[in-house]
Amino acid sequence: MLTILPLASAFHSAAQVRETVAALGAALEARGIVHRMLTSPGEAAALLIVTGGTEHLALEALEGQEGPVLLLAHPRQNSLPAAMEVLCRLRQEGRPGRILLLNDGEEGYAALARVADHLAVRAQLRATRLGRIGAPSDWLVGSMPDAARVAEAWGPQIVDVPLEAVREAIRDADPEEAEALRRDFCGGASGILEPGAADLDLAARVGAGLRAVVRAYDLDACSVRCFDLVKELATTGCLALSALLDQGIVAGCEGDVPAALTMLWMQAVSGGASFMANPQDLDPATSTLWLAHCTVPRSLVRSYALRSHFESGLGVGIQGTLPEGPVTLARIGGPALRGLFVSDGELLANGDSPQRCRTQVQVRLQGSVAPLLENPMGNHHVLVPGHWEARLREYHSLCVPA
Structure with missing residues (x-):
């Protein structure tokens, strides 16, 4: 619900x-914008500048509040010039903000509906507990932000979980939960190539164990230092991460927190699961690239x-075939996690190279692929169905402090 404080x-x-407040409230209601008019600043998400002469009232109402x-x-009533003066002052102070003009056209109301969605996403991210299960993998030399930076830029609380908790959970995994997971994955598969019965049983135990850790630590998302499982248990977390993603728990690989943040953000905006993968090859002339990884949520394939x-040739990976069509590719990163790469595109083809991770897709971007070579945000990128670039850019400009 959008909370609005009228100022006059x-x-x-x-x-x-x-009369003005009532008329604007009715216009919002008619367009399905759920809102509540406030009588005191409190947790106002928006200020309704009813009249001119309210500039100081607006600044007083914003004291101590964070966010856009x-x-x-x-x-009418000198509302717009007052709003312009207030935003001018806020910009001088480096604070993000926007004026939304609600007139006889529909553009302002449509923009407000989008921004209300952005604020809901921001609130969701700020209430999220992101488990960093084990340290980031050793090769992620550019993808190791500290917890304070994550919270400041994007909102989620980082919860550090020792990898030993996963080891214990795997040992103590509920056998019925593990068996149900194994049956589910095997029953839906078009084929089972390298893994044997023992591989499938152990991968399912990892899935049940990791789900137990998510419950025990009350996590909304996690990123796992999964290669330690390869070295210690001769298995992987690919099946476990796929299962979590389809249960609505964002689950990333290799302890890559910026990639997991990107997955969280894109899930909140798009409403569905995402595919975290590595760029493998790209062609700037055609704006195409290949992406690959050994896990993918089954809801996407x-x-x-x-x-x-x-x-490693061990454990259980997933080779998924994704449908062709519109997609969005994104990654956050850079100094203080305020950088962004994002582009709409089209998924063109699936691959089957023996020299790449199991799920392989070719994507043609509407934007250039050159930034991936010139100013990469990290190695893992995140793919979701549909075109979301405009929404993601608008959220980034409004809700991520510069």
Whole structure:
């Protein structure tokens, strides 16, 4: 629900102010924008500049509050010029904000509906517990932000979970839960190539164990130092991460926190699961690239086979076939996690190279692939169905402090 604080100058008629607020409230309701008018600042998500002469009232209402400032203006009673003056001051202070003009057209209301969604996503991320299970993999030399930086830029609380907790959970895994997971994955597979019965049983135990850790630590998301499982147990977490993703728990590989943050953000915006993968090859001339990884949520694929993990030849990996069509590729990173690579594109083909991770897709981007070579945000990138670039960029400009 969008909470709105109306502000009006004492020089204006109280009856006229009430009439304006009521009319704007009715216009929002007619367009399905759920809202509540406040009588005191409290947790106002937006300020309704009802009249001119409210500039100092607006600044006072914003004292001590964080996040982007939304100023709702209308074409009467000197509302718009007052909003412009307030936003000018806020920009001088380096604070993000926007004026949304609610007039006889629909553009302002449509923009407000989008921004209300952005604020809901921001609140969701700020309430998220992201488990960093084990340290990031040793090769992620550019993808190791500290917890304070994550919270400041994006909101989630980092919860450090020792890898020993996963080892214990695997040993103590509920056998019925593990068996149900194994049956589910095997029953839906188009084929089972390298893994044998013992591989499948152990991968399912990892799945049940990791789910127990998520419950025990009350996590909304996690990223796992999964290669330690390869070295210690001769298995992988690919099946476990796939299962979590389809249960609505964002689950990333290799302890890559920026990639997991990107997955969280894109799931919150798009409403569905995502595919975390490595760029393998790209062609700047055609803006195409190949992506690959050994895990993928089954909700994204048309079909899948159970394979071994590519690098090690151990455990259970997933070779999924994704449908062709519109997709979005993104990654956050850079200094203070405020950088962004994002582009709409089209998924063109699936691959079957023996020299790459098991799930392989070719994507043509609408934007350039050159930034991946010139200014990469890290190695893992995140793919979701549909075109979301405009929404992601708007959220980033409004809700991620510069």
